[in-house]
Amino acid sequence: MTGTSGEAAFLVPGTVEAAVEALGAAGAVALAGGTSIGLMVGQGLLAPSALVWLGRIPELSVLEEADGGMSIGATTTLAALAAHPRVRTTVPALADAAASVGNTRVRAVATIGGALGHADPRQDLPPALLALDARVEVAGRRGRRHLAIDELIDGFMSTDLGPDEVITAVRVPLVDGRRSCYLRFTPGSADDYPTVAAAATADVADGVPTAVRLAIGGAGPAAYLVPEAEELGGVPEGRWAAASAEVAEAAARRADPVDDRLGSAAYKRRMVAVWARRVLERCLGTEGAD
Ligand SMILES: Cc1cc2nc3c(=O)[nH]c(=O)nc-3n(C[C@H](O)[C@H](O)[C@H](O)COP(=O)(O)OP(=O)(O)OC[C@H]3O[C@@H](n4cnc5c(N)ncnc54)[C@H](O)[C@@H]3O)c2cc1C
Numbered sequence: 001m002t003g004t005s006g007e008a009a010f011l012v013p014g015t016v017e018a019a020v021e022a023l024g025a026a027g028a029v030a031l032a033g034g035t036s037i038g039l040m041v042g043q044g045l046l047a048p049s050a051l052v053w054l055g056r057i058p059e060l061s062v063l064e065e066a067d068g069g070m071s072i073g074a075t076t077t078l079a080a081l082a083a084h085p086r087v088r089t090t091v092p093a094l095a096d097a098a099a100s101v102g103n104t105r106v107r108a109v110a111t112i113g114g115a116l117g118h119a120d121p122r123q124d125l126p127p128a129l130l131a132l133d134a135r136v137e138v139a140g141r142r143g144r145r146h147l148a149i150d151e152l153i154d155g156f157m158s159t160d161l162g163p164d165e166v167i168t169a170v171r172v173p174l175v176d177g178r179r180s181c182y183l184r185f186t187p188g189s190a191d192d193y194p195t196v197a198a199a200a201t202a203d204v205a206d207g208v209p210t211a212v213r214l215a216i217g218g219a220g221p222a223a224y225l226v227p228e229a230e231e232l233g234g235v236p237e238g239r240w241a242a243a244s245a246e247v248a249e250a251a252a253r254r255a256d257p258v259d260d261r262l263g264s265a266a267y268k269r270r271m272v273a274v275w276a277r278r279v280l281e282r283c284l285g286t287e288g289a290d
Pocket of ligand 1: 035075100101111112118139165192
C-alpha cells in the first residue's frame with residue numbers, strides 16, 4: 001500500500017521482507033509510533049524520501065513467552081508493555097521503565113522498536129534492557145542477526161542498524177530467582193526525561209546474589225553497563241550495603257555526562273552514584289539498611 005505524507009511517500013508494508021525492501025530505497029526511514037520522527041521531520045532535522053510504517057506487520061506486534069524468555073515484537077507499545085501481566089511480574093524493571101516514558105499519549109503509540117531506534121541517551125528503556133541482558137533481533141536484506149543493547153546503540157543517537165534493517169523483536173531472558181529494578185531521577189515534572197536512570201538485576205539463590213548487573217542511562221552518549229557490579233555475586237549479606245556503595249562509585253567514575261537542561265555534568269555524575277546505590281539496594285533488598 002502507498003500514500004503520500006507531505007513530500008515523502010507513505011508506505012505500509014504487510015511483511016518484514018516488504019519493509020526491508022522498502023527501506024532499501026535511498027532516504028527511506030522506518031516509522032513506528034512516530035513520536036520522535038514526527039518531531040524530527042517537523043523541525044526539519046530529517047527529510048525522508050519515504051516513511052515506511054511498520055504498524056501493519058503482524059509479526060512485529062507479537063508479545064509472548066517462548067523458549068525461556070519474553071519475546072516482544074518491535075511495534076509493541078510502551079503502554080502495552082507496562083500493563084502486560086507477565087512483563088510486570090517477571091521483568092518489572094522493563095515494565096517500570098516503559099511506564100516512566102513521557103506521558104500517557106506518548107506511551108499509547110510509542111513502541112519498543114522506536115525507543116531503541118531513536119537511541120537518545122536519556123531514554124528509559126535502554127538501561128533497563130541492558131541490565132536485563134536483552135537481545136535485539138534485526139532483519140535486513142542479508143538476513144537476520146541478533147545484537148546486545150550496547151551493540152545496537154553504539155553512540156549518541158546512533159545505532160548499528162544498516163539503512164535497510166529493521167528491528168523485529170526484543171528478547172528478554174527469564175531466569176528463575178532473578179530480581180530486576182528500575183529507578184529514574186528527574187528534578188522536573190514526572191513526564192520529563194530522566195536526569196539519570198539506573199537499572200539492576202540480581203540472581204538470588206538461597207538468599208545470596210549469584211550474579212548482579214547494573215546499567216546506567218542519561219550519563220553518557222549511550223546507556224552503559226557497570227562491570228564492577230559482577231563483584232556483588234557471592235558477597236555475604238552483611239557486606240551488601242557497603243559493596244553496593246563501592247559499585248555505585250565505580251558507576252559514577254564510568255559516567256561521561258554532558259551539561260544540559262537536566263543538570264550539569266558534575267551533578268549528573270553524583271546522581272549516578274546516588275541512584276546506582278539505591279537501585280542496587282532495592283534489588284538486593286537492603287533498602288533503608290543504612
Ligand atoms: C513528549 C515526549 C516525551 C518523551 N519523554 C520520554 C521519556 O521520559 N523517556 C524516554 O525514554 N523517552 C521519552 N520520549 C521519547 C520516546 O521514548 C520516543 O519518542 C519513542 O520511544 C519512539 O518510539 P516511536 O515508536 O514513536 O518511534 P518513531 O518516532 O516512529 O521512530 C523513532 C526512531 O526509531 C526508528 N525506528 C522505529 N521503529 C523501528 C524499528 N522497528 N526498527 C528500526 N528502526 C525503528 C525510526 O526510524 C526513528 O529513527 C519522549 C517523547 C516525546 C514526544
